[in-house]
Amino acid sequence: MTDPSPRTETAVEAAWTKVWRTLLIRGIVLVLVVAALGMGIGWLAADTTGLVGGAVGGGLAAVFIVITLVIMYIGRNMGLTTIAGLLGVGFLFKAFIFMIVIWRIKDATWLDGTVAFLTIVVAVLSTSIVEAVTVVRGRVPYVDPEAK
Numbered sequence: 121m122t123d124p125s126p127r128t129e130t131a132v133e134a135a136w137t138k139v140w141r142t143l144l145i146r147g148i149v150l151v152l153v154v155a156a157l158g159m160g161i162g163w164l165a166a167d168t169t170g171l172v173g174g175a176v177g178g179g180l181a182a183v184f185i186v187i188t189l190v191i192m193y194i195g196r197n198m199g200l201t202t203i204a205g206l207l208g209v210g211f212l213f214k215a216f217i218f219m220i221v222i223w224r225i226k227d228a229t230w231l232d233g234t235v236a237f238l239t240i241v242v243a244v245l246s247t248s249i250v251e252a253v254t255v256v257r258g259r260v261p262y263v264d265p266e267a268k
Contacts, residue, residue: 131261132260132261133196133197135258135259135260135261136192136196136197136258136260137196138258139192139254139255139258139260140189140192140193140196142254142258143185143188143189143192143250143251143254143255144189146250146254147182147185147186147188147189147247147250148185150181150185150246150247150250151178151181151182151185154177154178154181154239154242154243154246155174155175155177155178155179155181155182156178157174158173158174158175158177158178158235158238158239158242158243159171159174159175159178160174161174161235162174162232162235162236162239165232165235166232166234166235169229169230169231169232169235170231170232170235172230172231172232172236173231173232173233173234173235173236173237173239174235174236174239176221176225176231176236176239176240177235177236177238177239177240177242177243178239178243180217180218180221180240180243180244181243181246181247183217184214184217184243184244184247185247185250185251187210187213187214188207188210188247188251191203191206191207191209191210192207194206200260200262207251207255211248214244218240218244221240222237222240
């Protein structure tokens with residue numbers, strides 16, 4: 121028989137939802153800032169190829185934030201240790217993506233390599249900082265007394 125009352129969210133689940141939403145908002149702002157500054161400075165420094173290089177860096181910032189959001193969404197009910205482990209694996213995955221992207225665009229003539237590299241480095245560092253600050257300030261309890 122089905123339970124007539126809908127399941128309510130526990131305090132820990134609500135806290136993780138708040139952290140996830142905060143990271144989503146901060147991530148969107150970060151991606152827009154990195155893309156706009158990278159493309160603007162790239163265009164001023166190297167014309168159209170610099171603009172494209174900045175766009176590649178902004179796109180990579182979006183990919184990094186999305187990876188973290190997916191990991192946090194999947195792991196939201198798995199416990200703090202599991203989420204920490206998943207975020208560590210996500211960091212390694214992002215490092216792998218970073219290396220592949222740098223390797224693939226190193227000889228590209230359609231973008232300015234210096235602008236792209238610097239924008240990607242800013243994207244990597246800034247997404248890591250935003251993710252760390254958001255999770256550390258998240259105020260998620262370790263124990264969920266309401267869990268069943």
